[in-house]
Amino acid sequence: MKNIIDSKELHLKNVNVEMKAFYKKKNYFMKHWPLYSMILPGVLYFVIFKYIPLAGSIIAFQDYNVFKGITGSAFVGFKHFLTLFTYPEFTQVFGNTLLISLYKLVLGFPAPIILALLLNEVRKMAFKRTVQTVLYLPHFLSWVIVGGLVINLLSPSTGIINEIIRVFGGKEIFFMQEPSYFRSIVVGSGIWKDVGWNTIIYMAALAGINPQLYEAAEVDGAGKLRQVWNITLPSMLPTIMILLLLQIGNILDLGFEQIYMLLNPLVRETGEVIDTYIYRVGLVGGQFSYTTAIGIFKSVIGLVLIVGANQLSKKTTGSSIY
Structure with a gap:
């Protein structure tokens, strides 16, 4: 019985530590949100114009047809x-x-x-x-x-x-x-x-x-x-x-x-x-x-x-x- 109580107390302590860490990070983010907002345009630029277009690289392995699109074009490998x-x-x-x-x-x-x-x-x-x-x-x-x-x-x-x-x-x-x-x-x-x-x-x-x-x-x-x-x-x-x-x-x-x-x-x-x-x-x-x-x-x-x-x-x- 004592071991069960000790394990529950240990679990509660871990939960408290995790919650404190979460709120600490949240408070840090809220405190420095102007800095994060400044890097947001740069992040969006790379996501929209660099990472998302990578999906289009699949047409290198297809006989791509504009009218059929990526899903309808024939796959030809290398x-x-x-x-x-x-x-x-x-x-x-x-x-x-x-x-x-x-x-x-x-x-x-x-x-x-x-x-x-x-x-x-x-x-x-x-x-x-x-x-x-x-x-x-x-x-x-x-x-x-x-x-x-x-x-x-x-x-x-x-x-x-x-x-x-x-x-x-x-x-x-x-x-x-x-x-x-x-x-x-x-x-x-x-x-x-x-x-x-x-x-x-x-x-x-x-x-x-x-x-x-x-x-x-x-x-x-x-x-x-x-x-x-x-x-x-x-x-x-x-x-x-x-x-x-x-x-x-x-x-x-x-x-x-x-x-x-x-x-x-x-x-x-x-x-x-x-x-x-x-x-x-x-x-x-x-x-x-x-x-x-x-x-x-x-x-x-x-x-x-x-x-x-x-x-x-x-x-x-x-x-x-x-």
Whole structure:
């Protein structure tokens, strides 16, 4: 009888503890409801536009018909994935995407780091702020505007680049019609547009470095280059690695707007990438199942790359995104 009473008392104590914990969480939520309400739009955005559309990925395994819908379309398994790997046009598009992404990674990723290091050495604040503002401005322009500027600058008849070439006795170059120039134009315009914005992150990392480290280095006789190599870059390494990991994860996601604005039939051989190919074949051509399979393939490659790079970074530098 005593054991039964003890067990009931223990059960009541556990219930009381759980009830207290519940009311404590409820009171905490009610107390901080403005903070939770601020994150609600972000949560709804990801749920509505990121997670719910994942259900539509099933059409990659169907011969999807718009009129029959998902439930009425025939299931074909991995047919579209096999087509993807055997279709010569996709192989070319995939190669273009990898090459342009590699160029952006090799040339574009170090650019804001170098710019941040240079701006960090500027001591005249008025000049520094002016340069920063000028460099940040292109980021706020849409690719419609930037693409128009690039096309006008490189125009063979009225473009300032060809005007300079003619002044020095050269012949105008049809930059936008030459496949060999297209990738360089894409990478260069991308760096020009985003380098200033990415510099903000590295400038913030530089501001967090303890100035006493530089003072101690100067006492030891270290010059500017030695300070950058031994103090600045190691202090920036966690930030650099996280941004590098994020860029590796998006290596196949070049951005539809930029390529679409600059692409034309004459340079499609070297300039068309996965995003523009999906638009042309999927939305315009109506091959929804095939292009959905391409999208899944691209997402899987990105996931594998970011997980692998994250594990490698964690083992070598100790920095990771999770």
